[in-house]
Amino acid sequence: MSSEISIEALLTRRKKGHSLEAPFYTSEEIFKLDMEIIFGRHWLHVGVEPDVAEPGDVMVVDIGKTSVIVMRDDDMELRAYHNVCRHRGARIILQEKTSVGNLVCSYHQWTYGQDGELLFAEHMGSDFDRKCRNLKKVHIRSVGGLIFICLAEEAPEDIDRMAAAIEPYILPHDLKNCKVAKTVDLIEKGNWKLTMENNRECYHCVSNHPELTIPLFEYGFGFAPDGTNPKRMEHAAKYDALVQSCHTSWEAAGFPSREVERLTDTTGFRAERLPLDGAGEAHTKDTRSASKKLLGSITERKLGALSFWTQPNSWNHFMSDHIVTFSVFPLGPDRNLLRTRWLVHKDAVEGVDYDLNRLTEVWEATNQQDADLVEISHNGALSPAYEPGPYSPYTEPLVEKFTEWYVGRMAEHLLGKQAPVGVAAE
Amino acid sequence: MSSEISIEALLTRRKKGHSLEAPFYTSEEIFKLDMEIIFGRHWLHVGVEPDVAEPGDVMVVDIGKTSVIVMRDDDMELRAYHNVCRHRGARIILQEKTSVGNLVCSYHQWTYGQDGELLFAEHMGSDFDRKCRNLKKVHIRSVGGLIFICLAEEAPEDIDRMAAAIEPYILPHDLKNCKVAKTVDLIEKGNWKLTMENNRECYHCVSNHPELTIPLFEYGFGFAPDGTNPKRMEHAAKYDALVQSCHTSWEAAGFPSREVERLTDTTGFRAERLPLDGAGEAHTKDTRSASKKLLGSITERKLGALSFWTQPNSWNHFMSDHIVTFSVFPLGPDRNLLRTRWLVHKDAVEGVDYDLNRLTEVWEATNQQDADLVEISHNGALSPAYEPGPYSPYTEPLVEKFTEWYVGRMAEHLLGKQAPVGVAAE
Amino acid sequence: MSSEISIEALLTRRKKGHSLEAPFYTSEEIFKLDMEIIFGRHWLHVGVEPDVAEPGDVMVVDIGKTSVIVMRDDDMELRAYHNVCRHRGARIILQEKTSVGNLVCSYHQWTYGQDGELLFAEHMGSDFDRKCRNLKKVHIRSVGGLIFICLAEEAPEDIDRMAAAIEPYILPHDLKNCKVAKTVDLIEKGNWKLTMENNRECYHCVSNHPELTIPLFEYGFGFAPDGTNPKRMEHAAKYDALVQSCHTSWEAAGFPSREVERLTDTTGFRAERLPLDGAGEAHTKDTRSASKKLLGSITERKLGALSFWTQPNSWNHFMSDHIVTFSVFPLGPDRNLLRTRWLVHKDAVEGVDYDLNRLTEVWEATNQQDADLVEISHNGALSPAYEPGPYSPYTEPLVEKFTEWYVGRMAEHLLGKQAPVGVAAE
Numbered sequence A, B, C: 001m002s003s004e005i006s007i008e009a010l011l012t013r014r015k016k017g018h019s020l021e022a023p024f025y026t027s028e029e030i031f032k033l034d035m036e037i038i039f040g041r042h043w044l045h046v047g048v049e050p051d052v053a054e055p056g057d058v059m060v061v062d063i064g065k066t067s068v069i070v071m072r073d074d075d076m077e078l079r080a081y082h083n084v085c086r087h088r089g090a091r092i093i094l095q096e097k098t099s100v101g102n103l104v105c106s107y108h109q110w111t112y113g114q115d116g117e118l119l120f121a122e123h124m125g126s127d128f129d130r131k132c133r134n135l136k137k138v139h140i141r142s143v144g145g146l147i148f149i150c151l152a153e154e155a156p157e158d159i160d161r162m163a164a165a166i167e168p169y170i171l172p173h174d175l176k177n178c179k180v181a182k183t184v185d186l187i188e189k190g191n192w193k194l195t196m197e198n199n200r201e202c203y204h205c206v207s208n209h210p211e212l213t214i215p216l217f218e219y220g221f222g223f224a225p226d227g228t229n230p231k232r233m234e235h236a237a238k239y240d241a242l243v244q245s246c247h248t249s250w251e252a253a254g255f256p257s258r259e260v261e262r263l264t265d266t267t268g269f270r271a272e273r274l275p276l277d278g279a280g281e282a283h284t285k286d287t288r289s290a291s292k293k294l295l296g297s298i299t300e301r302k303l304g305a306l307s308f309w310t311q312p313n314s315w316n317h318f319m320s321d322h323i324v325t326f327s328v329f330p331l332g333p334d335r336n337l338l339r340t341r342w343l344v345h346k347d348a349v350e351g352v353d354y355d356l357n358r359l360t361e362v363w364e365a366t367n368q369q370d371a372d373l374v375e376i377s378h379n380g381a382l383s384p385a386y387e388p389g390p391y392s393p394y395t396e397p398l399v400e401k402f403t404e405w406y407v408g409r410m411a412e413h414l415l416g417k418q419a420p421v422g423v424a425a426e
Ligand code: FES
Pocket: A085, A086, A087, A088, A089, A090, A105, A106, A107, A108, A109, A110
């Protein structure tokens, strides 16, 4: 049975251009390694600065069994700590979001400052050394207002490269001066990698996303015509011309737009600003802006959508009027949580400047459609009859990039730095 | 702890005439072997031809994590395929029953013909070889209208012997011209073997099945008096005489009736037609037919009930007016699904020829009573205090046959062909 | 990962004065050992004699997967048997409480006498030896009306010492002539040891138990001032004087009161009678008796509360008018059942002599508060960031005694008799 094959062997024999072998999606053991290696040692997309807008604002983020306090201190700095009391281990912050002065454990009132220092612990006597009982820190970093954390002792340094490359794209959207209009949590009944693979292609869009394909062209997410259909070739060429012309005019107007693709970096990412169909303004059912107040100093509504993807767990869409961010949190080999946030200008007023339903309806529908696809994929992978199938080189090259990144990251930690992984498909 | 004893050792030391050691009922590991060996390499009873009566009719059957498409093609042939897309593994058919032309995967629309061939896969380029991406086949076989499938590469060949022996018994009931009047799924909270053991004896009937024992004599399912009770000896002798006389007259009328018992064959089975109490017509509360329309060309209502059992997972009752079939599908070491179907003549009209409640009430009540017994047996087997107890040689010989079959099948695959298994009880 | 460290190593390196390493709270494997060693070989507090007051009364107690029949026979003796039929292992008694003549298995009616002997088994033939199919016995023992059972072949003998030491404290409360006014089962979402640790200190009382701290002084459960707060020193000295004077007068009146502490014995226990605040009568919101009828021949309402703790799984409070008992039953590494019973004089009439809500409200609120603390502790222990923290030597010495007992008991069984366990904290 394949469950008896070691992960080392599975990594080594991974067939390039193909979906993974079943245990990568279904095994409890590999899930633990995913949490340890992928989610334990890489930068994770966990939220946005407006989640903790004010001094003392706290947001709790759970990465598997690791609970993290993300907070803004009174000096407006972002801080992150393990949500585990240094006395007898109780969780300190119990709500998902709250606002605090100090961090006080409810069990026996041990009290930590915003800098994580243990300020007060009653009944511990005069010999007790508070210094070695401070909260354990977690790396935290904002990239253009998107919050990333890393649970490892040493966080990957190439986040600097990502930040340098990507902030010019993001900053015009002025995320820090947005507000979260809505957050929705959706449980997807499949492995987190199936959720990511699903996100990395639009091969499935036409037949599964009636709402999303109003604004979205199916081209543009690694899509190229396979040469077998002349009509499609023509469409694709037309689309290509549109992209070129948009890029030229947007970049001239100060909005970096051309593809930057570093998906197989340790801190892998990709960005590109793409035109939208119809009025070309936003991911809405009528393709017009969802919010009247444009972001930052943007005055042009037809900015298309800047898509920014990060490995292992996010995608984000920046439009002229609103932003949608998606973070994936694994819950088990067969379940993950997709957290979606819609952001509008902080001064936009609900009911006046934007209608919440109009803002969110396209992605709420799309997310559920994708969750259903993830579930049927996961159920398929559970079958002993499942075997890896070929990704389309024309519509799924970025799925392969995700999978390649995953296999490479696992291999580096399990097999050593320069381990060759994967075999070419015959 | 017994969980540390190898299954090989447990098989070898199995005490004949006794229930199994606890791990056979409770261990996750042995459950996986059950699914691999018993349910993975034997013929399984999964339904009846009327489930897929028309061209294009599809029924999905889940054997553990293996999902199987059972369908009737446009040439009226039965077909079975693994319900796993050869692209990225999604389940193809999502409903339990439906009707289709081709088999189309909802994820990226790969399209398979009724013969399992991949007909269409967009965006795969001109190099792509569709031939090696057909649906994987599953063995399928109808025995007198009962559908059996086998998940193994090579299916046991002795199903031919079973078919030859049993079709003369079944065919007069003309199952193919029946319709499924009702299907009921019941989750039983116990190991599937406890459900089978429960079915293989009527020792428990008198005190647990007030409805069933109206038509059913407790004798006749491997029951023999133990010689300690003269009154019971007398009853049993009387019953024996009744059976003899029924067999003689039924067989003269063209209804094979005498016991055929091959329970320890690879494709193990047993059949016998037995008289019923009261009016002697059917498993109903008043022992009269449930449906006015008799099956096939049957004109005699008092045909008793032909019981046909198969290893590992079914029992079936054929009466002059209706048929009841039972398939057991394991869901985990501690849960199984019992699927019961009631069939009547396809021209019988509900409310006119039969009343659905009258048709089903005896077995609906009986199934629930048995499910309760299975649950308390399973809970008992979980206790460290449980140890195998003796089957009654007078009322449980066919339970022993089931257990012997199970142990023998497991041993053949785990210990090799002629491995002796089991030790005589001291 | 710590889950790969052997329990032997974890026991050996246990840091004294600190909470346990995470696997002791979270590992499935250690939970199984807890059930085998701690709950399988020690005396467990499972109920009170009034639970089975009358001849034939039966109570079923589940210790993990082991189901035990606790009953009173017609000679008024307490009996305990494994609730597993010796035929095919079915559970015999299905209700939590009932009353029986013989013990009859519902599956095939095997019938056992109150002495556990198999009296009747039909269809087993004349060769069948009933003698070797009696119910398996479980040790049972009443200590002052509290029922203890032990699942081991050989039960620890030092229960005699506990009984001798403790019955003088308990007997004046005449538990046998009480009735159970209410039993409440509460599922706590944490390891059973976290529930016990929570119970063994009152460091958390002031900030978590607004109801309980009306009658209860926070001192008195291993509490001593740490010398850093002069006002607290004064309070503690005052409390100490109160305890001394109460002890003197109560003992003179025939109520043993001074602390007896043998928490690290095999059958570990501790008892002390302590004064209550306010009117000093009972654990009620107004600190007055909950029941008008005092227990036994008690005439003095202000008897404070006698707390009697046993390892591994109980605490009990005896007051002049009522008794509250608590038994902890593990359900899994992350769940346990807390069963609380409130007892009053058997002649007390609800609505006349006592109000049920007044009787139970303090502990119902307190239990829920403690369950919440147990849950946040368990969630903390699940985090990879958790590490054992220091118990306060001033408020948590009895938590350390519990943990020391646990580690010692596990070590004796896993490492051998005199194994040294634990290392001093640096
Ligand atoms: S566990 Fe946090 S203060 Fe005790």
